[in-house]
Amino acid sequence: MIYLDHAATTPVAPEVLEAMLPYFTRVYANPSNVHRPSLEARRALDQARQGVAGHLGARQASEIVFTASGTEADNLAVLGLARAHREHGDHVVTTRIEHHAVLHACDQLEREGFRVTRLPVDEWGRVDPQAVLEACGPGTVLVSVMLANNEIGSLQPVAEIAELLRGRGILLHSDAVQAVGHIPVDVGQLGVDALSLSAHKFHGPKGVGALYLKTGIRVEPLLFGGGQERGLRSGTENVPGVVGLARALDLACAGREERAERLRTLRNRLVERVLGELPDAHLTGHPESRLPGTASFVFDGAEGESLLLQLDRKGICVSTGSACSNATLEPSHVLKALGLPLQRAHGSLRLTLGRENTVEEVDQAAQALVEAVRRLRSLAPRSRS
Amino acid sequence: MYSPIVLDHFHHPRHVGVVSAATGHARLENPVCGDVVEFWIRVVEDRLEEIGFRAFGCAAAIASASMLAELVRGLSSREVLTLEAADLVEALGGLPPSKTHGAALAVETLRAALGEGVIS
Numbered sequence: 199m200i201y202l203d204h205a206a207t208t209p210v211a212p213e214v215l216e217a218m219l220p221y222f223t224r225v226y227a228n229p230s231n232v233h234r235p236s237l238e239a240r241r242a243l244d245q246a247r248q249g250v251a252g253h254l255g256a257r258q259a260s261e262i263v264f265t266a267s268g269t270e271a272d273n274l275a276v277l278g279l280a281r282a283h284r285e286h287g288d289h290v291v292t293t294r295i296e297h298h299a300v301l302h303a304c305d306q307l308e309r310e311g312f313r314v315t316r317l318p319v320d321e322w323g324r325v326d327p328q329a330v331l332e333a334c335g336p337g338t339v340l341v342s343v344m345l346a347n348n349e350i351g352s353l354q355p356v357a358e359i360a361e362l363l364r365g366r367g368i369l370l371h372s373d374a375v376q377a378v379g380h381i382p383v384d385v386g387q388l389g390v391d392a393l394s395l396s397a398h399k400f401h402g403p404k405g406v407g408a409l410y411l412k413t414g415i416r417v418e419p420l421l422f423g424g425g426q427e428r429g430l431r432s433g434t435e436n437v438p439g440v441v442g443l444a445r446a447l448d449l450a451c452a453g454r455e456e457r458a459e460r461l462r463t464l465r466n467r468l469v470e471r472v473l474g475e476l477p478d479a480h481l482t483g484h485p486e487s488r489l490p491g492t493a494s495f496v497f498d499g500a501e502g503e504s505l506l507l508q509l510d511r512k513g514i515c516v517s518t519g520s521a522c523s524n525a526t527l528e529p530s531h532v533l534k535a536l537g538l539p540l541q542r543a544h545g546s547l548r549l550t551l552g553r554e555n556t557v558e559e560v561d562q563a564a565q566a567l568v569e570a571v572r573r574l575r576s577l578a579p580r581s582r583s
Numbered sequence: 584m585y586s587p588i589v590l591d592h593f594h595h596p597r598h599v600g601v602v603s604a605a606t607g608h609a610r611l612e613n614p615v616c617g618d619v620v621e622f623w624i625r626v627v628e629d630r631l632e633e634i635g636f637r638a639f640g641c642a643a644a645i646a647s648a649s650m651l652a653e654l655v656r657g658l659s660s661r662e663v664l665t666l667e668a669a670d671l672v673e674a675l676g677g678l679p680p681s682k683t684h685g686a687a688l689a690v691e692t693l694r695a696a697l698g699e700g701v702i703s
Contacts, residue, residue: 503641527616544617578639579621
């Protein structure tokens with residue numbers, strides 16, 4: 199198998215699994231109690247929190263709230279921050295290319311009476327910071343802009359947006375689920391008030407995420423119960439998961455730059471091969487300002503799901519955002535936001551590289567992709583023009 | 584999510600391409616999802632003697648056109664017109680509910696090719 203779907207999820211690193219195992223079987227006590235096994239579990243939790251805070255540049259470990267997913271972290275930020283600041287305003291600003299964890303949370307806010315502005319992006323999938331500022335009014339309480347897009351890999355100018363919003367009393371959240379562990383993420387340098395991440399995107403386990411929440415900022419919880427995570431996220435802590443998240447982040451941050459450089463080289467090789475051999479093939483997203491491992495394309499005359507199935511048959515795992523791949527029969531909201539002609543958006547394919555991929559695998563995938571596109575084009579009706 | 588029959592027809596489509604001395608032709612597009620199916624047929628003495636297709640779309644669209652071509656070869660026009668999308672879905676070993684429009688488009692296009700009777 200050649201796995202090129204790392205933006206969807208990554209394998210758990212062996213070191214991560216090893217770090218987690220004792221917390222399933224030996225240190226299984228509930229961290230909320232005061233007997234010694236509980237204190238050991240509590241210590242592991244505290245250490246993990248400290249480690250994550252350190253990697254993100256947070257000032258205090260208490261600024262990290264562990265959740266059960268990136269989606270929950272996004273929901274806690276968007277719903278929790280807007281609801282907690284309702285008395286100051288009823289307006290939220292976001293972009294059209296956010297993950298559904300943010301967009302559908304914004305839909306929920308609208309049902310609760312909030313107003314939501316969803317800003318367009320340019321052809322590279324980047325929002326204009328000035329447009330964000332202009333969208334904000336006296337009633338704006340929250341801006342949510344992702345750091346890196348999951349479909350096309352484009353990076354957003356979050357730090358610039360933070361600079362423009364400074365001193366206006368508007369909270370800034372960033373969904374950094376695709377970015378953490380892959381590009382430098384420092385909450386101080388970014389100037390964000392809240393930031394979401396998910397362990398399984400950087401070789402940690404599924405079922406655990408985290409929200410960075412700047413000290414002093416109020417958020418309304420989504421879950422009520424035992425008051426864990428400073429009352430912000432009730433529910434017995436997922437100690438093995440949290441330990442795994444922290445260990446995975448340690449590994450991802452150690453040697454990140456070298457790894458990113460290697461991925462960029464591999465990614466560029468893939469992109470050049472595919473675009474060099476196929477006419478009417480296009481890279482989507484920003485050509486340079488993008489995640490190191492993300493290659494995303496659209497092909498005229500070849501439908502995305504059909505491409506995916508042909509590659510799958512050769513043991514190559516990729517993703518598509520094409521219309522046929524989802525029940526609504528429409529291309530993904532991200533491809534639509536880029537302003538791609540509908541016909542072109544049908545042929546979208548995303549290949550996301552990871553640390554275990556080799557040059558040989560990338561070459562094999564490029565070759566298979568070129569063949570798959572040619573084959574589908576040979577089956578397709580000829581253009582009438 | 585796809586049946587082995589669908590995958591077989593997708594990976595090894597039958598009857599691809601233009602038919603020589605075609606007596607009918609049609610090309611239809613699903614404006615929502617973008618699938619396009621094109622059929623050429625040659626009807627001789629009310630028998631569908633030869634059929635060819637081209638298709639753009641997901642595996643369901645391509646497999647539907649391929650399977651339909653296989654099903655109707657040698658049938659009379661009347662027999663072809665009695666075929667419904669549901670029959671095609673059944674012959675394919677089923678399609679996911681969100682994909683049955685692929686079968687409908689193939690059936691509709693073939694009917695148009697029959698009805699037309701002349702090459703457009």
